[in-house]
Amino acid sequence: MALRFLSLGSGSSGNCYYLGTEEYGILLDAGINIRTIKKILKDNQVGLEQIMAVFITHDHTDHIKGVSSLGERHSIPVYATQLVHEGIDHNRYVSYKLHTSRRILEKEQPVIIRDFTVTAFDVPHDTNDCTGYYVQYKQHNCVLATDVGHINEAVGKYIRLANHLIIEANYDEEMLYTGNYPIFLKERISCGSGHLCNTETADFLAANFNSHLKNIWLCHLSGDNNHPELAYRTVETAFKQQGIRVGQDVNLVALERTVPSELYILE
Numbered sequence: 001m002a003l004r005f006l007s008l009g010s011g012s013s014g015n016c017y018y019l020g021t022e023e024y025g026i027l028l029d030a031g032i033n034i035r036t037i038k039k040i041l042k043d044n045q046v047g048l049e050q051i052m053a054v055f056i057t058h059d060h061t062d063h064i065k066g067v068s069s070l071g072e073r074h075s076i077p078v079y080a081t082q083l084v085h086e087g088i089d090h091n092r093y094v095s096y097k098l099h100t101s102r103r104i105l106e107k108e109q110p111v112i113i114r115d116f117t118v119t120a121f122d123v124p125h126d127t128n129d130c131t132g133y134y135v136q137y138k139q140h141n142c143v144l145a146t147d148v149g150h151i152n153e154a155v156g157k158y159i160r161l162a163n164h165l166i167i168e169a170n171y172d173e174e175m176l177y178t179g180n181y182p183i184f185l186k187e188r189i190s191c192g193s194g195h196l197c198n199t200e201t202a203d204f205l206a207a208n209f210n211s212h213l214k215n216i217w218l219c220h221l222s223g224d225n226n227h228p229e230l231a232y233r234t235v236e237t238a239f240k241q242q243g244i245r246v247g248q249d250v251n252l253v254a255l256e257r258t259v260p261s262e263l264y265i266l267e
Contacts, residue, residue, distance in 0.1 A: 001022055002021065005266060006040070006046075006262075015032075016031055018041065025050060025052065026051065026135070028166075030078075033065060053077045053113050054067060057133070058131070059086075064094060068097070078103060081104070081105060081129050087127065108121060118136075121155070122154045124148065125193060132145040144219075145159060148195070151201075160210060164266055168219055169219070169226070172226050175225040176225040198234035202235040202237070206238040217253050218253065
């Protein structure tokens with residue numbers, strides 16, 4: 001069965017991604033409300049009963065808003081590290097604590113969900129703990145690397161394995177530095193434990209491009225310090241300088257923040 005990818009939301013208003021087949025799948029993060037998750041999945045012919053598990057990157061609200069409903073009301077296992085689960089427990093925007101749905105995972109220890117093998121890896125971000133995810137399905141290697149303060153060797157190792165990559169391009173440096181954010185917030189975003197800028201993402205991908213990388217989705221774009229066309233153009237320009245042709249050698253999409261993507265069929 002072909003692998004399918006869908007972005008339900010990507011940004012500070014809420015992050016949630018679906019990977020699956022026509023029969024079942026998983027969610028990566030659940031930062032939008034349960035009604036919206038249900039509606040978007042239904043619009044794409046996916047029932048909530050087909051979701052086998054939810055994997056959470058970290059405990060910031062824009063990644064966990066819908067997690068208690070998915071876990072406790074709909075009995076979907078919720079996987080995260082011990083520290084991330086502790087953060088979920090203490091987040092005042094989560095309706096109620098996870099009990100029967102709680103699943104503890106360890107970084108670098110694969111979790112098997114039917115035909116999916118999911119491995120969490122360490123990501124530098126300003127929270128108690130943060131992970132990216134490496135999802136293997138048959139010949140497909142999918143990587144989610146979001147809320148990445150900087151691309152260290154641990155993150156870079158998995159990016160290089162990807163056939164399908166969901167990677168943060170949060171802000172444009174000039175827009176951030178000349179914008180209206182207070183100094184402390186600008187420093188938090190750009191200090192190396194905050195978010196990835198368009199340029200760092202573009203430069204790393206161009207310098208480490210592999211022919212097995214087929215799809216790139218730029219995610220978690222800032223609503224104040226970025227826009228999809230700018231993020232796309234920054235990566236496209238870096239690729240062009242290395243002789244990499246967007247649309248021929250690799251597909252590139254900048255995900256919308258509050259609008260679901262199309263349902264991508266990954267052959």
